[in-house]
Amino acid sequence: MKPKTARKKPVILITNDDGITAPGIQNLVEAVKDLGKIVVVAPDKPQSGMGHAITIGNPLRLHPVQLFKDIEAWQCTGTPVDCVKLAVDKVLHRKPDLCLSGINHGSNHSINVIYSGTMSAAVEAAIESIPSVGLSLMDYSLEADFSASRKYARIIVEHLLQNRIDKHLILNVNIPALPDTLIKGLRICRQAYAKYEEDFVERNDPTGRKYYWLTGRFVNFDKGKDTDVWALEHNYVSVVPVQFDLTNYVLKTKLEKTWKL
């Protein structure tokens, strides 16, 4: 007989923006698979830079895939945010206990949180009252070493499962591209004001017409030592708590005082 106090395994939804075949999501599943019942719903193709895009004018498809040993997995034709919505409504038929997104190939610190499909999936989960964590390794390559990332993913997930957490919790976790022995640990941070300075590359197609490639140079305007950029530069894993209330309360108070309505 099962003891009455036996806790059910938590349900953990895993998604990403690099697509379901990316090594990063494989590593995330491996890192946490014994901590809960894992279900994967992820895009069928790369969706980097998709931000919080949702699919409005087109229908979505969902196909089961056998990419992860003994784990239910579905690939979706939509964006990372679509994946979270479809997972809750049509795959799980309930809210999971936790949503993990990643491990992204490449950083999502500072302003990248806004452009990132990885982080937008996490934000979407929290909007739907599912605590969530987005994880990104600062290495774009397909052969990136995810061992330190796996260790920290597990530490964070264990902590969240063992403690009472806010249903709207979102963590933006970035891991330096370093061997575990060189990483100094976790550091709670704020989002740095650091961004890309755009510089489009202009080219001509074979018929002579111009086209543009988005490129950019990363610039940190923020000298604070409490930022994610500072933490990563000093070999910490950065953890930024994120919110989806975008109200600028400081400006709100100021406008209420100064704007004669």
Added chain:
Amino acid sequence: MKPKTARKKPVILITNDDGITAPGIQNLVEAVKDLGKIVVVAPDKPQSGMGHAITIGNPLRLHPVQLFKDIEAWQCTGTPVDCVKLAVDKVLHRKPDLCLSGINHGSNHSINVIYSGTMSAAVEAAIESIPSVGLSLMDYSLEADFSASRKYARIIVEHLLQNRIDKHLILNVNIPALPDTLIKGLRICRQAYAKYEEDFVERNDPTGRKYYWLTGRFVNFDKGKDTDVWALEHNYVSVVPVQFDLTNYVLKTKLEKTWKL
């Protein structure tokens, strides 16, 4: 001889997410065209729900169009955020003094600020130190009456041009679908915690395979009288100051205290 104190006309960049042929952007241009030098750079097709998506794996095109009398206008193959980036780097070759996005056909209050291409264009401008305003009329139809929207767009732009404003200012302005005589005025608000409860419609294609359409029911979980949803329900134009720092500072302080790192 021009007096030395003569102020140059401010440069106003106008974009949207419904596409450059939408009546909403035509109305916005008409509403403010004598207040500055207007340049339009907008998507060549509808981009609703694109959030803060940027185009990474594909090049972008920019084509001049003659849709607005005596006003320089370009249509872009990218997202609303791409339009802002390209406008600054390749059309204006400088930061405009103000960026306006809209007038959107349909509301962008509460959580919609995150999904909205209209608001993401405004947010992108502010990230690039360009004060910005996103405007949305609560009427989806192509035949919507924009007269009250035009009036309020003008009031807001005049106010911003006459006053010293923060370079990171973003305003999310929503206008009720009412005749001007019934609108009670502007109201500074916070973003309501109100969202769509998803319910995907499941269908079968002619070969019997399933596909899904995103639909949803709007639910307001927020009973505050200081929200945009409350203001709109009470016939005010809602003005929510928005920010791009997504750090949850309350949770940051809490985690710093409770999380043994």
